[in-house]
Amino acid sequence: MSAEHVAQGLGFRVAVVVPNxxxxxxxxxxxxxxxxxxRAPERVLVVDDASSxxxxxxxxxxxxxxxxxxxxxxxxxAVNDGLAAxxxxxxxxxxxxxxxxxxxxxxxxxxxxxxxxxxxxVACKMVRMDAPAVIDDAGDALRRDGVCEQRGRGRADGxxxxxxxxxxxxxxxAALYRRAAVVAAGGLDERYGMxxxxxxxxxxxxxxxxxxxxxxxxxxxAGGGSGAAxxxxxxxxxxxxxxxxxxxxxxxxxxxxxVAWLVAAARRGALREHVRGLCAAARALPAALRARRxxxxxxxxxxxxxxxxxxxxxxxxxxxxxxxxx
Numbered sequence: 001m002s003a004e005h006v007a008q009g010l011g012f013r014v015a016v017v018v019p020n021x022x023x024x025x026x027x028x029x030x031x032x033x034x035x036x037x038x039r040a041p042e043r044v045l046v047v048d049d050a051s052s053x054x055x056x057x058x059x060x061x062x063x064x065x066x067x068x069x070x071x072x073x074x075x076x077x078a079v080n081d082g083l084a085a086x087x088x089x090x091x092x093x094x095x096x097x098x099x100x101x102x103x104x105x106x107x108x109x110x111x112x113x114x115x116x117x118x119x120x121x122v123a124c125k126m127v128r129m130d131a132p133a134v135i136d137d138a139g140d141a142l143r144r145d146g147v148c149e150q151r152g153r154g155r156a157d158g159x160x161x162x163x164x165x166x167x168x169x170x171x172x173x174a175a176l177y178r179r180a181a182v183v184a185a186g187g188l189d190e191r192y193g194m195x196x197x198x199x200x201x202x203x204x205x206x207x208x209x210x211x212x213x214x215x216x217x218x219x220x221x222a223g224g225g226s227g228a229a230x231x232x233x234x235x236x237x238x239x240x241x242x243x244x245x246x247x248x249x250x251x252x253x254x255x256x257x258x259v260a261w262l263v264a265a266a267r268r269g270a271l272r273e274h275v276r277g278l279c280a281a282a283r284a285l286p287a288a289l290r291a292r293r294x295x296x297x298x299x300x301x302x303x304x305x306x307x308x309x310x311x312x313x314x315x316x317x318x319x320x321x322x323x324x325x326x
Contacts, residue, residue, distance in 0.1 A: 169202025
């Protein structure tokens with residue numbers, strides 16, 4: 001299925017899928033924000049990834065539907081189980097446990113998906129829960145050195161983040177997806193476990209011809225409340241994403257970034273965690289390369305160049321610098 005095959009003028013049945021792993025302390029907040037939506041979803045489903053806390057008992061006492069996994073498989077596996085369970089819905093919102101949505105969040109994101117037939121996903125204005133005037137993520141962007149940037153992260157909220165428009169991809173911590181597009185793209189790649197699985201999905205959606213729209217409706221995000229430490233997973237999964245998708249002529253950009261990351265990790269005392277991630281990537285690379293070969297190799301150069309437009313990968317304009325422009 002591609003963007004040009006979207007049926008016009010049809011209303012959507014909407015589901016909300018909340019992956020949960022030991023997130024009991026966050027559940028009352030996210031559930032309350034879902035109950036407060038001005039546009040009620042047809043279905044709300046929490047996929048519990050074999051939690052060891054009392055998440056399931058609390059959810060059942062609160063009357064929330066739960067799909068309980070018998071063993072933990074990570075965020076991506078939980079999402080895929082949720083997507084399969086809501087096959088009667090046209091759109092699926094993925095919401096982390098440590099997120100609270102503004103009351104109009106679902107109404108506004110659904111409207112975008114209904115009125116933008118080329119959109120496969122809708123990103124939102126994620127702000128810090130402890131500092132709502134600070135942006136957490138206003139849409140993702142993938143660079144050719146393998147870095148995924150979270151637009152606006154750490155910046156003060158302002159007029160630029162109040163403008164709707166197109167962005168590269170959505171953070172799955174709070175995003176709305178066209179279910180058929182995600183299913184046709186193969187769902188989330190469970191080899192990632194957690195972190196960057198949404199970037200991989202955004203790339204596949206773009207390669208399939210879908211766009212991502214940004215709607216400046218707020219989702220407050222606590223951060224770190226729904227997953228493990230990011231350093232290990234980002235180091236591991238960046239290399240897996242590169243191995244699966246990137247053309248060989250981008251290798252110098254990736255090598256530069258990997259060396260820079262090693263130096264940065266050493267300076268901030270996080271070298272051990274970073275190296276653990278790289279070692280885990282080395283063990284997983286053969287499977288990623290097999291998947292690449294089984295799919296006929298990387299996408300054509302032109303397709304990847306269109307899906308990952310050129311952005312600076314070093315210097316202030318690349319982001320991540322105090323002197324980077326707003």
